[in-house]
Amino acid sequence: MEYIAYILIVVGLVFFLGTSIGLLRFPDFYTRMHAAGKGDTLSTVLILAGCIFAVASQGEMSWLIGLKILLIINFVFIGSPTATHAMMDAGERAGAKPWKKKGGDK
Amino acid sequence: MAELPIWQYDTLFLITVVLFGVTALTMQNLMSAAIVFGAYSFLMCLIWTAMGAVDVAFTEAAVGAGVSTVFIVATIYNTGASAKPRKPRVGFKLFAGAVAVATGAFLLSALPDFPAWGDPQSPVNSTVAPYYIENTIRDAHVPNIVTTVLADYRGFDTLLETAVVFIACIAIYSILRVDSAKSTVDEPDIIAAPPAYDPTDSLIIRQASRIMVPFMQIFALYVIAHGHYSPGGGFQGGVILGASVILLCISFDLKFVLRQWTEKKIMLLTALGVLIYAAVGVACMFMGGDYLNYNALDPVLPGDMAYARYYGILLVEIGVGVTVMFSMIGIYIILASNGRFKRGL
Numbered sequence: 001m002e003y004i005a006y007i008l009i010v011v012g013l014v015f016f017l018g019t020s021i022g023l024l025r026f027p028d029f030y031t032r033m034h035a036a037g038k039g040d041t042l043s044t045v046l047i048l049a050g051c052i053f054a055v056a057s058q059g060e061m062s063w064l065i066g067l068k069i070l071l072i073i074n075f076v077f078i079g080s081p082t083a084t085h086a087m088m089d090a091g092e093r094a095g096a097k098p099w100k101k102k103g104g105d106k
Numbered sequence: 107m108a109e110l111p112i113w114q115y116d117t118l119f120l121i122t123v124v125l126f127g128v129t130a131l132t133m134q135n136l137m138s139a140a141i142v143f144g145a146y147s148f149l150m151c152l153i154w155t156a157m158g159a160v161d162v163a164f165t166e167a168a169v170g171a172g173v174s175t176v177f178i179v180a181t182i183y184n185t186g187a188s189a190k191p192r193k194p195r196v197g198f199k200l201f202a203g204a205v206a207v208a209t210g211a212f213l214l215s216a217l218p219d220f221p222a223w224g225d226p227q228s229p230v231n232s233t234v235a236p237y238y239i240e241n242t243i244r245d246a247h248v249p250n251i252v253t254t255v256l257a258d259y260r261g262f263d264t265l266l267e268t269a270v271v272f273i274a275c276i277a278i279y280s281i282l283r284v285d286s287a288k289s290t291v292d293e294p295d296i297i298a299a300p301p302a303y304d305p306t307d308s309l310i311i312r313q314a315s316r317i318m319v320p321f322m323q324i325f326a327l328y329v330i331a332h333g334h335y336s337p338g339g340g341f342q343g344g345v346i347l348g349a350s351v352i353l354l355c356i357s358f359d360l361k362f363v364l365r366q367w368t369e370k371k372i373m374l375l376t377a378l379g380v381l382i383y384a385a386v387g388v389a390c391m392f393m394g395g396d397y398l399n400y401n402a403l404d405p406v407l408p409g410d411m412a413y414a415r416y417y418g419i420l421l422v423e424i425g426v427g428v429t430v431m432f433s434m435i436g437i438y439i440i441l442a443s444n445g446r447f448k449r450g451l
Binding site for chain 2 (some may be wrong): 075078079082085086089
């Protein structure tokens with residue numbers, strides 16, 4: 001049980017690392033938001049799922065804690081992509097230019 | 107220090123403090139007012155020391171007399187009709203950096219004098235804390251000691267903190283509220299014209315907030331009511347409730363929220379929260395106890411003596427929650443609508 005928790009949390013941290021690198025290294029607003037939105041959601045969900053397994057052996061009320069974490073996962077799943085969508089939308093209307101490869105077509 | 111009779115030594119200070127306060131408010135010159143305000147803070151600091159609250163005196167000296175005065179003077183210097191760009195002066199920056207490093211080193215040098223972490227002999231752990239830890243369950247049936255200290259043992263503090271939230275809200279209103287009928291300034295374009303980006307266009311945002319808001323509000327009520335057992339309480343739950351309504355303001359429209367919560371309602375409810383808290387105290391006095399001594403409410407509340415305090419804490423937490431929620435909403439709306447309280451972002 002605990003090893004599943006460790007594996008999930010470590011995988012989540014790896015995705016978090018990817019998110020941070022993407023946020024720092026990608027060239028324009030849209031790609032950075034892509035990294036932040038996708039990586040952040042997935043890694044948060046993975047770490048929280050790991051927490052469910054971590055608390056699973058914490059006594060008889062652990063199912064209640066697990067249920068609460070499951071609810072958090074649910075709302076992260078709804079909230080985070082919506083926030084990303086809202087920022088993307090606002091950025092597009094504010095006129096953020098997508099990045100083009102130098103010498104690419106147009 | 108505590109033996110000093112307050113009326114001999116402090117009456118003079120208290121009178122002077124009031125005089126300084128009135129002077130600071132009536133002065134026409136902002137710079138002199140800032141200086142008088144600094145003197146006011148310094149006198150308050152002396153009063154705290156005389157009352158034995160040296161920690162509060164230190165904070166007052168550092169924040170009230172020191173940093174606040176510097177901030178106010180800097181603001182007066184730097185604001186004006188037109189801002190002129192300043193050249194960064196390397197020498198001055200080095201000097202400021204040296205001062206910051208020296209102060210930090212000075213403070214760090216005091217670190218070894220602190221009592222060890224968790225030392226049972228340290229003043230924090232040897233005075234009132236053991237009483238709280240040993241008696242909370244017996245006094246109030248509340249496992250979360252912090253909640254009991256906040257709303258029961260130190261109920262006066264929290265009452266005044268709630269009043270501070272309320273007063274801050276009133277201050278923001280009195281500064282930022284613009285009466286559209288009397289205003290000679292035109293409404294800014296951002297308010298007059300609908301914003302270029304209208305989030306109500308987006309089905310995703312609207313539906314997501316439609317799903318989220320009810321759960322946020324249930325969670326906020328849970329945080330208020332469950333403050334007896336887990337971290338939480340009126341301040342935290344009130345902020346979450348306020349945030350849920352602010353989310354509605356953003357994802358739908360300011361008008362949509364103002365249909366339910368008019369300015370008058372928001373202001374009345376902000377005041378109502380403080381009133382609930384104070385009224386619980388007055389009710390205690392009517393039932394024959396001291397102000398905010400919930401034990402006096404025992405005859406009207408279910409359960410034994412300790413449960414009277416349990417429910418008393420719940421009542422004042424509800425008051426705190428109401429005040430915090432509606433001051434959050436009011437402050438957001440007044441900022442988002444440029445003080446017009448009609449339309450906005």
